[in-house]
Structure formats: C-alpha cells, structure tokens
Amino acid sequence: MRKMLVIAVREYLAAVRTKAFLITLIIMPMLMSGALLVEWLLRDYHDTKTKKFAVVDRTPGARLYPVIEKAVQAYNEKTIDPATHKPIMPRFDVEQTPPSTNTPEAIAEQRLELSQQVRKGELFGFLDIEADVLEVEKYETGKQKETIRYQSNRPTNLDFPRLIEKPLQSAIQDLRMEKAHLGVSPEKIRWIMRPTSVQAMGLTRRHPVTGAIEEATLMDRIAPVMVPIGFLVLMFMVLMMTATPLMQGVVEEKMQRIAEVLLGSVPPFDLMLGKLLGMTAVSLTITAVYLGCAYWAARQYNFVEYIPPDLLVWFVVFQAFALLMYGSLFIAVGAACTDMKETQNLLWPVMLLVMLPMFLMGSVLQEPNSTVAVGLSFFPFATPMLMILRQSVPPGVPSWQPFLGVGLVVLTTLLCVWAAGRIFRIGILLQGKGAKLGEMLRWVFHD
C-alpha cells in the first residue's frame, strides 16, 4: 500500500511539476474553443479587396436598383476607418446590367453569361431581381414565385445579399403599397404587419433576498445548454490530458527498462495502481483548476445558480472514476506496446469508447430523459460523461440514477483495472514486438 503511494506521488509530481503541464493547462481550453477564439482574435482583420457585383433589375423602370445603390454607398462609407483612412472592410462595387428580354430562354442565357463572369473572377456575384416582384393585382391566383436571386460561387460569403436584403424588402413593400392605392398610410400598414416572434425563455423566479419577482434573463436560455456541454467537454478534455501521458509513461518505462527496476521492488499490480492513482490525482488537480475558474466566472457574471454544488461533487466523482476506468485501459495498451507508434493500432477501441458520449451529446441534450438517453447513460463507459450531461440539464434526473450509474461504473472500473493488471503484468516485460488485441485478451485469462 505504501509503495503504491510512493509510485503515485512520483507520478503526480512528475506530471505536475513540468512547464509542459502549466502550458497545457492554459492552452487546452483555448484549443477546445479554438475556432471561436481565432475568429475573435481576427475580428479586425478582414479581406479589404473591393468586390464587384452585377445587378439585373427586371422590374418595370428598374426602380429597385437605386435602393441597392444607396445601401451600398452607405456601406462603402463605413469601410474606411475615419481615424486612419485605411480600409477595414471590403468595398462593394455594384454595376447595373440591362435585363435581357423577358423570356425564360433569354433570362437563362443571361444568367449563364453572368455566371461565366463570376467564374472568370470578373464578378464576385450577381443579383437578379425578377420582373414580377412588384406585382400586386393577381393576389388571388398569383403564386408566390417572384424572387430575387443572388448567385455566386462563394456561398459562404453572404455579406452582400445580407446588406441589401432589408432595404430592398421595405422598398418593395413601399412600391407595392403605392401601386395598390390602399388609401391607408404605409406606416400604418407596416405597423399592422409587424412580425411577432415567439421568445424562448427560462422561468420567472422570486429573488431569494428581496422577494421581488424577477424576469427570466437571457442567461436562463443559454446556461442550461452551455453548462452541460461545458461539463462534458471538460471531462473529455481532462481525460485526454491525463490518460494519454499515462500511456506514454508506461511505454517510456518499458523502453528505458525502468519497469524492470520497479518490478524488483513492487508487484506489478501495485505498480499499475500507483500510476493510475497518481494520474487520477493529476486529473483532479486539473479539474479543480478549471472548475474553480468556471465557478469564479459564474459568480462574477451571476449565473452561479446553474452550477449547483451537488453537481460539482458529482462531476468530481464521475471524473475520478472515468480516469480510473479509461486510464487502466490506456495503461493496458501502453504495456502491450513497445513504442508510441504501436499504441495507435491498439488504442482505437478504447478511443471509440471515450468518444462515444461526444457523438451522443446532441441527441441526449435534446431529450435528456428519453428512454434511449437514460439507457445510454447507464452504459458504464458512457456513464460519467452522459450522466453529468443529463444531470446538468434542468430539471435534472431522478436522484437514484446517478447512484446506480456510479455503482455500475465502479464495477466496470474494478473489472478494467483487474484485466489491465493482468495485461500489464505480462506486457510490461515484453520487449521487441508489440502484442495484438487477441494476445492481450489471452493474457487476461492466462495464469
């Protein structure tokens, strides 16, 4: 027992006392939210090259083109930084193209020709306003097929159509009303026709101190989604940050024949368990740092109520068992291999198990108490991550479920640690050639 602790302490210090650990601790959350971060960092760096668009206004008298021109002009003024006089956004350059004759063939022909120009790079895209967008008479029989189309070979950049959509829409409405001679002011009609949206919100509550009834905030909508995802991603991240070095450590000890010296002092099972406990302590350290930061941020921004303390306790419990369970499998893989390259071939079944909750995250989040979600969260390898996910989506889960989940996880962990110990015992001394999956299974049952 004492020797196990000696191993665990060394393992812990070896992992925590490195610069790499500190750096990883800081960088990992950045990597996980990397896309968002990069976008945020690059928010000031836009492509400032002028983009050219063609506009075909087929409406009688081409009355919509001036609206576009005006909107673009207003936009172009904002593309230059007033202080530095440097462009910060791309300028838009619009050019009116006379419409073809109003037959389907001619229209198709013109669109093809404009498309060719886009392909050649002469245009960024083009806008095609159909002739009947201003039609108001045939409302009983008329099908709603009049469209304004924006064609481009860069479907991800929609800055231009977004820019002109709103002004174009209100201009069209104005023109239609004018044409219809309704005898009511356009302002009144627009007020009558204003869209009404359904707003998704959390629950209204009573302030615990003042007793005043408080409105649901925006946070009430975001937090119930962000907290579960945050928990799941955190657990996955910590697992990857500790289980992988654990495996690397075993391979390294094998390659440098340290294992042999250690086995002269410690029985193999104690050695393995010591390493596992050491790394579990590392994972809990990382968890404590991240959860501490998250909790502090939650207090700072007033959404601490979405991270109830009992949820934090459950998280730590599940985190610890997840590392023991997966860590033992990673150790078994490490012990069966003779270098890091070989681990790739054996690790995929383990990785599949670890990744499973990530794949299921979306559907479980959508319906956390469906039969499938409940069932999946009792599959021991998925339990730590899925149970905490379900627990953290309001209103949570029946209180017996996490207990049953932990029970199953403990049993599975014992099984994994036992099996890994059997593989470790034989694999750790194996030199020269790595084992195959079948061979590893044989070691488990071989005496």
Next chain:
Amino acid sequence: MSAVTIEDVTKTFRQHVAVDHLSLQVPRGSIYGFIGPNGSGKTTTLRMIMRILYPDRGVIRVLDEPTNRKNHRSILDRVAYLPEERGLYKQMKVREVLRFYAELKGFRRSGPEIDAWLKRLDLSAWADKKVQTLSKGMAQKVQFIATVIARPELILLDEPFSGLDPVNTDVLREVILELRRKGATIVFSTHDMSVAEELCDFICMIYKGRKVLDGTLESIQNAYGSDTVRVQLDVPAKLDDLPSVVKVTDLGRCQELRLAPQADTQTLLACLMQRGRVHHFEISRPTLHDIFVRIARPGAEAEEKGHA
C-alpha cells in the same frame, strides 16, 4: 544456510527453453558469480530469483522463503536487483531518483545514506543534476546506488561492470567486497572472467539454460585438472603428433598442449627434448577464461562430453 536455493527449475518462452532443469545453491554471505555466453539464461535466472518471472517448473527459495505469487511482497524489500539495461527516470534529479528507489524498498529518511553513497562513488557534485545529464558510467553508478541504498540482504547484479572504466571498476569491486563484509550476499553475472576469478567465492556457469560448472574457482580448476602444458622450443615444430596430445593451440610465442586424461607429463617432456631445446615447459591449470571458451566455443559440446 542458503540465500538462494534453486531446485530443478525450468522456464520456457514459447518454443525456447531459457532455463533447463537448473539447480543450485548460493550460500549466505558469499559472492556468487554467474558466467556464461549471451543468451544462456543468466538474466532469466536472476529475474526468476527476483520474482519478476515465475518458473514453469521447480522451486526457488530466496532467503528461506519459497517463491510463489502469494508471498511476493514478503521478501521484495530484502532483495535488490540491478538489471543489465539501466533504467532511471531521465527527467528526475539524481537525489530524487535515489530517494524514490529507497522508498520503494520501504527505506525512509534515506537522505544521509544517499549523501554517503554519492560521496563514496564520487557523484556528490551531480546530486541535484538531472539524470539525463549524466554520462553512461555515472548513470550506472547511480543505478548501483539505487540498488543497494535500502541495505538489501541479497543483491543481484546483472553485468554490474559493463561500461565502467578501470578506476570505477576498482571502486565498485571494493564496494561489493565491503557489502559482503557487512553480511550481504551478492550474486552477479558477468562476461569478464578475470573479475569473476578475483571476486567470486563460487562460480556457476550456465550454458544453453543448463548448469555446466558449479563450485569454487579451485574446485572448478581441479575438475579441469592439470591437463594443459605450455611449451616453448627453440625452433618451431609441429607437435600434434606427440603421444597423448589431444590438441595444440598456437599462442604465438609458445604453444599450448592439451593432454589426454592420465597422460604423463614426464614422458611428454622427454619427447619434446628430442624435438629441440626446451625453453619453457609449464604445467598450467586452465584459467576460467580457458574453461569458458572450451565449453562455449561453437562445436565444443561434443568434445566436452567426451572430456567429462
């Protein structure tokens, strides 16, 4: 009383028989040398004594405790093992590594002991350096300290002298003798026959998993008898046709004759005197080196069976 008793032990790896019906006894307080060519089963035997491996058949008793998986822990602290391939954590400092290995053997408060050993092996200046900065020889000395730091009763050393310069070899030799004086039993394997001759109370040679020699140096040399004669004549002559000469080895300045059992050296000398002037005639006992080569030389097996 034996420190190690091995009775009829066999260990097989897949098809390969590494140790074949081996029996031997290591007396307490002795220095016991394992010799034998590469791949003859020395390391496997040491690992089995250490309980890193378990024999397929046979019994190994270490410090009067039979080895089986159940009492594995009971003697681990009393036995230490220096493997042939050195294993130290490269990122750890010398002192930390030593403290770690001492604690693994259940030896706490090892600080003063570590300092004394570092001083003894001239490593004090390196105590707070990382292991990866050490030279090969220094790392080996650190590994040796790690082995003996917890004052084990039985010390198993696999090739302790390989890679050491003559100065350090001498230091290590003194240390081993000192440990024996303090009551430890030392078992080591080596390729270096001169070290084995000088240091070992008992020598055991393993060849192809079997024991081929066992006993004190003297008893081994006696067993191989005085069947070797070195002669030097004034003119080089062909000597393999002489009566009772089995084999002639040309050593350059002299020739070594191996005689048939019970051959008379007087008769041989008389014959030699007829061939020329005898400058040198020496009845020599074979060195351990000679005996080793005789047994382990390719194609030597058949010849040795005849000899025995």
